[in-house]
Amino acid sequence: MANYLVHRLFHAITILIGISMLVFTFVELAPGDAIDALMPPETLATPEAKEAMRERLGLNDPAPLRYVQWLQRAVTGDLGYSLTSRRPVTDIIMARLPETLQLVGVAMLFSIVIGVSTGIVSAIKQYSWIDYLATFLSFFWLSIPGFFLGLLMIYIFAVKLNWFPVFGASTAGAKNPVLDRLHHLVLPSAVLGLELAAALTRYTRASLLEVLKEDYMRTARAKGLKEWVVIVRHGLKNALIPIITVVAFRMPYLISGAVVIETVFQWPGLGLLTLNAASQKDYPLVMALALAVTIVVVISSFIADVAYSIVDPRIRIK
Amino acid sequence: MRKEALRIDSLMADAVAGRLSRREVIKRAGALGLSAPLAAALIGVSEAGVSAQEGLTLSFDAGATQGGGGRPNAAAVEYSYIINGGSQFEINRMVDARLVTMSADLQEFVGDLAESWEVVDDVYTFTLRQNAVWHDGTPVTAKDVVFTINLLTDPATTSRWGSSFRNVVGYEEAQTAETPTSLSGVTAPDDYTVQIELARPDSGMLAGFMFINILPEHVLGTADRATITELPYWTTSERVGAGPFKFVQLVEGERVELVAHDQYHFGAPAIQNLNLLFFASAETSLAAFQQGANLAAPMSVNELELVQSIEGAEVISFPAGVGYIAYNVRQPELADKRVRQAMAYAIDKKTIAETLFQGYADAVYTEIPYVEWAQPDDANPYDYDPEMAMQLLEEAGWTGERTLGFWYYYTDPVTAAVMEAMQQYLAAVGIETELKFDDGSGVRLQEIEDQTWDMVYGSFGAQPSPANLTAVWGPPGEVTYGWQNEEFNAEMDAALATYDREEQAVHYQNAIRILNEEAPNVWLFNRQNLIALNTAALQNSVWGPGHIYYFNRANEWTVTE
Numbered sequence: 001m002a003n004y005l006v007h008r009l010f011h012a013i014t015i016l017i018g019i020s021m022l023v024f025t026f027v028e029l030a031p032g033d034a035i036d037a038l039m040p041p042e043t044l045a046t047p048e049a050k051e052a053m054r055e056r057l058g059l060n061d062p063a064p065l066r067y068v069q070w071l072q073r074a075v076t077g078d079l080g081y082s083l084t085s086r087r088p089v090t091d092i093i094m095a096r097l098p099e100t101l102q103l104v105g106v107a108m109l110f111s112i113v114i115g116v117s118t119g120i121v122s123a124i125k126q127y128s129w130i131d132y133l134a135t136f137l138s139f140f141w142l143s144i145p146g147f148f149l150g151l152l153m154i155y156i157f158a159v160k161l162n163w164f165p166v167f168g169a170s171t172a173g174a175k176n177p178v179l180d181r182l183h184h185l186v187l188p189s190a191v192l193g194l195e196l197a198a199a200l201t202r203y204t205r206a207s208l209l210e211v212l213k214e215d216y217m218r219t220a221r222a223k224g225l226k227e228w229v230v231i232v233r234h235g236l237k238n239a240l241i242p243i244i245t246v247v248a249f250r251m252p253y254l255i256s257g258a259v260v261i262e263t264v265f266q267w268p269g270l271g272l273l274t275l276n277a278a279s280q281k282d283y284p285l286v287m288a289l290a291l292a293v294t295i296v297v298v299i300s301s302f303i304a305d306v307a308y309s310i311v312d313p314r315i316r317i318k
Numbered sequence: 319m320r321k322e323a324l325r326i327d328s329l330m331a332d333a334v335a336g337r338l339s340r341r342e343v344i345k346r347a348g349a350l351g352l353s354a355p356l357a358a359a360l361i362g363v364s365e366a367g368v369s370a371q372e373g374l375t376l377s378f379d380a381g382a383t384q385g386g387g388g389r390p391n392a393a394a395v396e397y398s399y400i401i402n403g404g405s406q407f408e409i410n411r412m413v414d415a416r417l418v419t420m421s422a423d424l425q426e427f428v429g430d431l432a433e434s435w436e437v438v439d440d441v442y443t444f445t446l447r448q449n450a451v452w453h454d455g456t457p458v459t460a461k462d463v464v465f466t467i468n469l470l471t472d473p474a475t476t477s478r479w480g481s482s483f484r485n486v487v488g489y490e491e492a493q494t495a496e497t498p499t500s501l502s503g504v505t506a507p508d509d510y511t512v513q514i515e516l517a518r519p520d521s522g523m524l525a526g527f528m529f530i531n532i533l534p535e536h537v538l539g540t541a542d543r544a545t546i547t548e549l550p551y552w553t554t555s556e557r558v559g560a561g562p563f564k565f566v567q568l569v570e571g572e573r574v575e576l577v578a579h580d581q582y583h584f585g586a587p588a589i590q591n592l593n594l595l596f597f598a599s600a601e602t603s604l605a606a607f608q609q610g611a612n613l614a615a616p617m618s619v620n621e622l623e624l625v626q627s628i629e630g631a632e633v634i635s636f637p638a639g640v641g642y643i644a645y646n647v648r649q650p651e652l653a654d655k656r657v658r659q660a661m662a663y664a665i666d667k668k669t670i671a672e673t674l675f676q677g678y679a680d681a682v683y684t685e686i687p688y689v690e691w692a693q694p695d696d697a698n699p700y701d702y703d704p705e706m707a708m709q710l711l712e713e714a715g716w717t718g719e720r721t722l723g724f725w726y727y728y729t730d731p732v733t734a735a736v737m738e739a740m741q742q743y744l745a746a747v748g749i750e751t752e753l754k755f756d757d758g759s760g761v762r763l764q765e766i767e768d769q770t771w772d773m774v775y776g777s778f779g780a781q782p783s784p785a786n787l788t789a790v791w792g793p794p795g796e797v798t799y800g801w802q803n804e805e806f807n808a809e810m811d812a813a814l815a816t817y818d819r820e821e822q823a824v825h826y827q828n829a830i831r832i833l834n835e836e837a838p839n840v841w842l843f844n845r846q847n848l849i850a851l852n853t854a855a856l857q858n859s860v861w862g863p864g865h866i867y868y869f870n871r872a873n874e875w876t877v878t879e
Contacts, residue, residue: 030760052476086547095570151601159608166606168572172593173371263598268571272598281760
């Protein structure tokens with residue numbers, strides 16, 4: 001197991017360095033630089049002032065040198081200062097990361113509970129009205145774009161019914177921060193989670209239907225086991241193996257989906273920050289964000305591997 | 319286990335009751351074996367989670383005055399980049415004080431920290447109010463003003479406002495000095511008098527002060543100037559201003575929380591807590607407005623019907639800036655002024671203003687229509703005349719062989735419609751254009767740098783003083799537009815050299831007459847920015863152009879609960 005972990009760690013580091021080089025190159029290739037965000041041509045800044053600012057931010061050094069300098073500092077944990085806000089990048093990200101993890105975590109939990117249970121019911125009651133309804137709804141959620149669904153939910157549940165807040169993750173001066181936070185989480189996490197829930201419904205249904213046809217299911221029934229034992233112990237356990245892969249592989253989608261959802265709901269997470277940082281060519285921030293997301297994805301795929309080996313002993317032997 | 323749970327319970331209770339700071343909560347949670355994000359998630363405290371707000375509270379969109387078109391940038395820079403100004407003027411407007419500001423209608427200067435001022439023999443003398451105090455209780459004195467000017471003109475800070483003082487005695491020396499050097503022309507004869515001696519006349523300097531927040535010497539005096547903008551100071555409760563509200567905290571990505579400064583020099587604010595909200599999307603801001611969680615939201619004319627249908631809502635407007643077409647006159651097709659004049663005649667500005675802008679714009683022919691005394695009354699209004707346009711094009715030998723790239727960068731649907739209308743008007747007289755939207759990818763900026771661009775639709779923020787025309791059409795204009803005019807420069811210099819309003823008017827009018835005839839830009843619309851204001855809840859508020867420090871009397875604003 002230790003060997004396996006070291007192997008995985010080596011993999012992760014290689015991926016991180018590769019991603020950081022790619023991101024740096026792309027930011028570098030894009031025309032313009034952070035000076036344009038700080039001093040747009042429409043303002044009255046003189047060319048000298050722009051040049052002084054460029055020099056001060058170290059943007060006049062050659063790109064490869066800046067990458068090496070960045071890497072040297074990054075390995076010591078110093079990710080530098082944001083070019084546009086002049087605040088330490090680490091501070092900015094650490095303030096935002098928990099917000100995104102919370103949103104994505106709740107969305108994932110929501111989608112697993114809703115998606116898997118609907119999928120199970122759909123498979124067991126195949127061709128019933130429940131199955132048809134679930135199929136219709138999952139195609140509906142899969143095809144509707146997240147930003148539109150977000151605005152629709154805001155209109156119905158926040159503006160018209162006034163059940164939930166429209167934006168943000170907290171209310172200034174809220175009496176009960178826990179309830180306030182949960183209240184704010186409902187709409188964005190539901191919108192973010194619905195698409196994955198729909199996908200999971202489809203996958204669970206298909207996977208369980210497959211398993212239900214297997215010989216060992218007939219054997220289990222023939223042993224005289226109760227129907228729910230047959231389905232849960234023999235059916236589900238086998239049907240869930242592909243679901244774990246689906247969930248793990250959906251993690252990056254969920255995080256990129258958060259970019260849109262966070263913008264619509266003004267959720268103060270990494271997504272919203274990424275959008276702003278990229279448009280401002282704030283490369284220290286963009287680099288750090290790419291690293292943060294890569295780390296989250298690497299960790300989640302690692303967790304998926306471990307979970308997989310628990311559910312399916314054959315993988316451990318391999 | 320049971321004991322552990324109890325401790326978590328009591329920790330949560332403390333956090334909820336506001337007895338603990340967030341840092342403290344996370345520290346104690348760590349002691350209980352909880353990770354920081356988990357603790358934060360469990361307890362639900364964000365940066366602001368445990369602050370209690372008592373008394374009258376007002377929350378509104380921090381980008382309210384930035385208008386629909388300016389919105390993405392406004393939200394992008396979430397707090398001010400102080401030394402260089404910043405898009406979130408709403409925050410600085412509330413936290414800091416200036417020497418002088420402008421009335422919201424841009425008609426007159428209003429003293430802020432300065433009670434009065436005069437200019438005699440190229441020396442500006444400002445008399446400060448004696449009742450102004452910083453948020454920490456220290457009196458605001460002339461030394462703070464001297465400190466601020468020296469800080470901004472220090473090359474180490476690379477402030478873009480430093481050049482406002484280029485005509486002050488000692489400015490050049492400070493720029494080239496090895497060690498930080500104070501401007502010898504800026505002095506404080508006593509605690510409440512500031513004198514600024516000029517090396518050459520500059521009647522435009524007063525207007526420069528509208529962009530400059532006065533900073534506290536007793537707090538920032540010892541800070542390293544090269545890294546001063548990196549201090550946590552700017553976005554924490556350490557910040558000390560002299561404006562109506564004190565900085566409480568920045569809630570990352572959500573809002574800035576402010577609290578009343580009871581010793582504010584114009585009187586204690588009626589509102590106790592002020593939350594300036596950040597929105598990345600105008601739709602969300604307006605939805606929050608409908609819900610009542612946001613009392614002022616930027617809006618466009620497309621939302622007029624919606625806002626008017628909301629109970630207690632009112633639409634208010636103020637000058638945003640002048641929409642223009644700017645040209646790269648280095649391009650051979652655009653070098654002839656008759657081509658540019660033809661475009662001015664070809665576009666029916668009045669119809670566009672009445673229809674697409676729904677009346678929230680006027681047809682104009684100059685960059686600063688707000689300053690009436692500087693306007694010549696014989697300028698050409700370039701009223702819609704396609705025949706004239708075609709005649710001018712023919713005289714200029716226009717072939718129409720090349721399709722011109724026509725950039726725009728405002729994201730709102732109104733601008734998109736205006737662009738299409740202009741494209742059609744130009745095509746009708748034989749000028750083919752390709753609309754190019756600048757999505758922020760930097761392609762347009764690259765074209766500007768390479769000098770390969772043709773034309774761009776932009777907007778010049780409402781300016782209260784004609785003095786700033788030099789900054790656009792003087793030597794900097796040569797760099798950006800390839801346009802230079804000695805006669806214009808001479809008139810501007812003459813206007814800046816006199817403090818007599820009537821003499822200034824003569825020269826400014828001459829300068830504007832030259833711009834009007836030469837048409838380095840075609841000026842089109844004096845656009846209005848619109849704000850949806852919940853006047854049922856918020857009273858006495860004053861609004862103006864978001865990019866300058868107008869006097870908003872924030873201490874007199876009040877809300878009904």
